[in-house]
Amino acid sequence: ETGVTQSPTHLIKTRGQQVTLRCSSQSGHNTVSWYQQALGQGPQFIFQYYREEENGRGNFPPRFSGLQFPNYSSELNVNALELDDSALYLCASSPRSGGTSGGARNEQFFGPGTRLTVL
Amino acid sequence: RKEVEQDPGPFNVPEGATVAFNCTYSNSASQSFFWYRQDCRKEPKLLMSVYSSGNEDGRFTAQLNRASQYISLLIRDSKLSDSATYLCVVSQYSSASKIIFGSGTRLSIRP
Numbered sequence: 001e002t003g004v005t006q007s008p009t010h011l012i013k014t015r016g017q018q019v020t021l022r023c024s025s026q027s028g029h030n031t032v033s034w035y036q037q038a039l040g041q042g043p044q045f046i047f048q049y050y051r052e053e054e055n056g057r058g059n060f061p062p063r064f065s066g067l068q069f070p071n072y073s074s075e076l077n078v079n080a081l082e083l084d085d086s087a088l089y090l091c092a093s094s095p096r097s098g099g100t101s102g103g104a105r106n107e108q109f110f111g112p113g114t115r116l117t118v119l
Numbered sequence: 120r121k122e123v124e125q126d127p128g129p130f131n132v133p134e135g136a137t138v139a140f141n142c143t144y145s146n147s148a149s150q151s152f153f154w155y156r157q158d159c160r161k162e163p164k165l166l167m168s169v170y171s172s173g174n175e176d177g178r179f180t181a182q183l184n185r186a187s188q189y190i191s192l193l194i195r196d197s198k199l200s201d202s203a204t205y206l207c208v209v210s211q212y213s214s215a216s217k218i219i220f221g222s223g224t225r226l227s228i229r230p
Contacts, residue, residue, distance in 0.1 A: 002164075014169045033218060035220075041161065042123075042221055042222045042223050045217065047218065048218070055216050056212075056216030056217055058217070094159060104129070106151075107168060108218075110162035110163050111162060113162050
């Protein structure tokens with residue numbers, strides 16, 4: 001077990017609704033990344049948070065937003081849900097190297113994911 | 120063209136065989152490289168980091184070729200438990216972080 005937890009495990013929403021997914025990072029890890037994984041595909045990088053600020057973002061629209069809290073836990077919010085948002089959402093925590101960069105330098109440890117179905 | 124490309128497989132090999140995967144990346148500014156494995160309906164798990172000098176962990180060997188922009192994974196004496204999808208990961212972090220997963224290579228080991 002990685003010590004990274006996510007909630008909820010499964011979620012069913014309808015198109016147009018909003019959803020919040022939660023992630024608790026592994027003890028000692030201060031960086032959290034979020035990914036979307038469609039069936040048969042590799043995880044797609046949504047964004048990364050370090051020190052409560054977004055530290056990098058993939059090709060996802062602004063309706064995908066996030067937060068990181070002082071205890072390094074994180075939330076992913078998705079507004080105006082679309083059918084194509086149905087996927088496994090993974091969060092991963094990693095330790096941060098010193099300096100202003102390096103959030104993507106280190107190994108990541110994944111939570112079990114939240115499976116979102118949009119009807 | 121995808122930024123990170125992998126042969127999707129499936130690779131179907133007998134137990135005890137040696138199998139190798141390659142993963143190519145397009146951005147020469149890429150800085151960190153990893154291999155993860157993912158079992159069906161589970162989260163990815165780190166297999167190993169990939170260093171310029173190459174690294175080995177038991178039956179697994181990873182190599183990085185920066186000139187040709189690919190990383191490789193070699194599995195020797197394959198076990199039934201090695202059956203999984205293997206994901207390569209390429210990341211940049213000079214300014215903002217950018218982490219790219221390949222689509223994965225499926226490996227099936229048969230008895």
